[in-house]
Amino acid sequence: MHIPDGFLDTKTWVSAMGISSASVGYGIKKLKQEFDYKKIPLMGVIAAFIFAAQMINFPVAGGTSGHLIGALLAAAIMGPFSAMIIMSTILIIQCFIFLDGGVTALGANILNMGIIATWGGYCIYRLLDKENALHPFALFVGAWVSVVISALAASIELAVSGTIPFSVVIPAMLFWHAIIGIGEGIITVFVISYVKKVKPEMLENGGNGNGEV
Amino acid sequence: MVMEKFNSIVVGLLIALIIGVFLSPFASSFPDGLERVAEDKGFIKSAVDSGFPSLIADYTFPGVENEKLATSLAGFIGVIVTFVAAIAVGKAVARKESR
Numbered sequence: 021m022h023i024p025d026g027f028l029d030t031k032t033w034v035s036a037m038g039i040s041s042a043s044v045g046y047g048i049k050k051l052k053q054e055f056d057y058k059k060i061p062l063m064g065v066i067a068a069f070i071f072a073a074q075m076i077n078f079p080v081a082g083g084t085s086g087h088l089i090g091a092l093l094a095a096a097i098m099g100p101f102s103a104m105i106i107m108s109t110i111l112i113i114q115c116f117i118f119l120d121g122g123v124t125a126l127g128a129n130i131l132n133m134g135i136i137a138t139w140g141g142y143c144i145y146r147l148l149d150k151e152n153a154l155h156p157f158a159l160f161v162g163a164w165v166s167v168v169i170s171a172l173a174a175s176i177e178l179a180v181s182g183t184i185p186f187s188v189v190i191p192a193m194l195f196w197h198a199i200i201g202i203g204e205g206i207i208t209v210f211v212i213s214y215v216k217k218v219k220p221e222m223l224e225n226g227g228n229g230n231g232e233v
Numbered sequence: 234m235v236m237e238k239f240n241s242i243v244v245g246l247l248i249a250l251i252i253g254v255f256l257s258p259f260a261s262s263f264p265d266g267l268e269r270v271a272e273d274k275g276f277i278k279s280a281v282d283s284g285f286p287s288l289i290a291d292y293t294f295p296g297v298e299n300e301k302l303a304t305s306l307a308g309f310i311g312v313i314v315t316f317v318a319a320i321a322v323g324k325a326v327a328r329k330e331s332r
Contacts, residue, residue: 021265021266021267022267023267024280024281024283025280025281025282025283026279026280026281027271027276027279027280051326051327052326052328053328054328055323055326055327056327056328057323057324057327057328059323059327060320060323060327061242061320062242062245063319063320063323064242064316064317064319064320064323065242065246065249065316066319067315067316067318067319068245068246068249068250068253068312068313068315068316068319069245069248069249069252070315071249071311071312071315072249072250072252072253072256072257072308072311072312073252075252075253075256075257075260075292075308075311076252076256076257076260077260077261077262077263079263083264083269084263084264084265084266084269085261085262085263085264085265086265086266087260087265105322105326109315109318110315113314113315113318114311116285116287117287117288117289117311117314118287118290118291118292118307119282119283119287119290119291120291120292122280122281122283123283123285124283171267174267178276183276183279184274184276188274189270189274192270192274193266193267193270196266196270197266200265200266219241222241
């Protein structure tokens with residue numbers, strides 16, 4: 021769902037860049053208070069894994085593909101503040117090294133896939149799983165929501181930019197991403213179940229895990 | 234203990250590398266959700282090249298004839314760069330001393 025340059029008008033991408041910068045700045049401030057240095061290697065591995073997984077487009081239906089975003093995966097393991105930072109790091113690398121997502125659209129892409137996907141998915145996940153116990157159903161729904169809400173945000177940005185009317189873009193984006201979100205849910209549940217099985221101490225207390233790896 | 238920790242990181246990184254190097258050439262080349270909508274609704278032509286000088290545009294390592302190999306190389310570099318960058322970011326934001 022990486023928005024290229026040209027899809028957003030100036031007021032929209034500048035606003036998105038402003039909101040993203042403020043959110044990421046706040047996330048960094050929070051992490052400086054609570055991020056344990058023992059979690060650093062885990063942060064590297066999760067970011068590397070999500071980058072790789074994002075390269076793997078899977079066909080969904082009718083000649084369309086999707087790929088993992090990974091925002092809820094990161095948030096469930098590392099917490100939402102770390103997830104925002106991990107997703108932003110990946111999006112910046114994709115933008116400048118691989119030209120995936122536009123340079124002017126970078127703020128919007130961070131907003132959609134790094135901030136809205138993370139918090140939207142994480143709030144739903146925690147609502148369904150109050151103990152943060154990495155319950156598969158809660159993870160699946162949270163991951164699905166993270167994709168759909170991210171697509172909704174992208175749709176709004178496109179419409180506000182005057183690229184395409186609300187009434188056209190919202191149903192179309194939600195239709196495809198409701199399908200792609202199922203893939204997100206399956207991958208998220210599969211990866212976390214696997215880690216839970218082979219490395220449960222990493223996930224102790226769910227997202228509040230001590231990050232010992 | 235130290236060894237165990239080291240191993241988990243290596244295994245995790247290896248899994249990421251296997252996906253980025255060996256699976257990436259077989260990824261679907263269908264348009265993704267946004268591209269599909271942009272094509273169907275006729276605004277795909279609004280996309281412009283950012284003009285940013287990049288070494289590995291579109292996950293294709295330049296100068297490599299074999300398309301699959303070019304993608305694998307891009308995946309390898311991307312996984313390593315992301316791993317190193319996230320570690321650097323983690324170091325920058327982590328509290329100075331452990332609990």
